[in-house]
Amino acid sequence: MSFPAIGDLAQFMTTRRQSATLQSRLGQLTQELSSGQTADVTRRVGASFGTLSDIEHRLTLNAAQKTASAEAAVQATTMQTALGMVHAQLTEISGATIFSTGIQEGGAFDAAATAARGGLDAMISALNTHVAGRPVFSGTDLASAPLISGDEMMNAARSAVSGASDAAGVIAALDTFFDTPGGGFRSIAYKGGDQDMSPFRLGAGESVQLSVRADDPALRSAMKSAVMAALAGDDGLTLAQGQRGALMQAAGAAILSDTDALTHIRSDLGHAEARIDRAMARNSAEETSLSMMRNKIMSVDxxxxxxxxxxxxxxxxxxxxxxxxxxxxxxxxxx
Missing domain, CATH: 1.20.5 (Single alpha-helices involved in coiled-coils or other helix-helix interfaces)
Incomplete structure (x- = not known):
């Protein structure tokens, strides 16, 4: 009787192939045991990848939405903090102007003018805030800060009111400088963009627009009121002392309206922050749910x-x- 035989080389190759296959399987099983998830997705889900692919796509989209929501949250918080600083400066200037009411010279009047001058610098600094190297209040122009310095703005305002001989003339000149489209503020003081940034997409068809710019009418009015109060104590203006007092009183009255307008902006921004918070919570819940579904498909016994x-x-x-x-x-x- 003859017996089938296998040559030494063939036997060596067969043994080597079996050993390699078992070693590969050993590594795969070790990975699955440590991770709890299958290393062979095809064997686990079969020929249909539809459900798993859909989950992976939704997780990728969810990650992008979480990133956008986080960026929106940082931007909104930064805006709210900066506007809070502007609000605080207005409150301080308002208190100083009220305290100086009826006093056309002396320490209280000078203190009010000094507070307004310092408040202007603080406002501009707040509105020139950057996040991750990008100015927050510049709209679509992300190259530079939106506002010139306080000294530069005061110099521009002095030039604008140089021909005024009374408080009414100064006020009219400042209105022209700050409020006229294409006027001094827009051409000299504001360096930001004309368009708002694109909305942040938060997921589920929801988006939020953080559209506050440094040239917003309420912010321009706040800076104008600070400049007006500072000019009331400016020695460079040839105004009678009574006209200086009238200018300070006008600035104080304007600040009250500015505070209300700024409160409205901050309130709208607060609503946007609340929407962002809800979107972040929704995205986190969706991520958890999708991850559980994926783990259920991919997990091993x-x-x-x-x-x-x-x-x-x-x-x-x-x-x-x-x-x-x-x-x-x-x-x-x-x-």
């Missing part, structure tokens, strides 16, 4: 995986034992 791992280890040990014994065979031992 830990007991079955451990059993399969033990079986593969035993098979590898058997191959190694047989290989070792075969390598020790020789003709003398055989005879």
């Amino acid at each position: 830990m007991f079955e995986t451990a059993s399969a791992l033990e079986q593969v280890q035993l098979q590898l040990e058997t191959i190694y034992t047989l290989t070792a014994r075969t390598s020790r065979l020789n003709l003398v031992n055989f005879l």
Whole structure:
């Protein structure tokens, strides 16, 4: 009777292939046991990847929406903080102008003018705030800060009111400088863009527009009132002392309206912040739900995986034992 035989080289290659297959399977099972998820997605989900692909797509989209929401939250918070600083300066200037009412010279009047001058610098600094290297109140122009310095704005305002001889003339000149389209403020003081930034897309078809710019009418009026109060104590103006007092009173009255307008802007911004917070919570909940669905599809039975791992280890040990014994065979031992 003849027995089929396998050559030494063929036997070596067969053993090597079996060992490589088992080692690959061992690595796969070890990974699955440590991660709890399948390493062979095709074997796990079969030929249909539709559900898993949809989940992965939604997770990718969710990640983008979470990033946009986080950026919107940072921008809105920064805006709210900066506007809060402007609001605080207006309140301080208003208190100083009220305290100086009826006093056309002396320490209280000078203190009110000084407070207005310092308040202007603080307002401009707040409105020139940057986040991640981008100006917050410049609209679509992200290259530079939206406003010139306080000194530069005061110099521009002095030039604008240089021909005025009374408080009414100064007020009219400041109105022209700050409020006329294409006037001094727009051509000299404001360096930002004319357009608002694109809305932040928060997911579920929702978006939020953070459209406050440094040239907003309420902010321009706030700066105008600060400049007006500062000019009331400016020695460069040839105004009678009574006209200086009238100018300070007008600035104080204007600041009351400015405060109301700024409160309205901050209120709208607060509503936007609330929407952003809700969107962030919704996106987080959606991410959790999708991740649970993906884990359910991709997860493996830990007991079955451990059993399969033990079986593969035993098979590898058997191959190694047989290989070792075969390598020790020789003709003398055989005879």
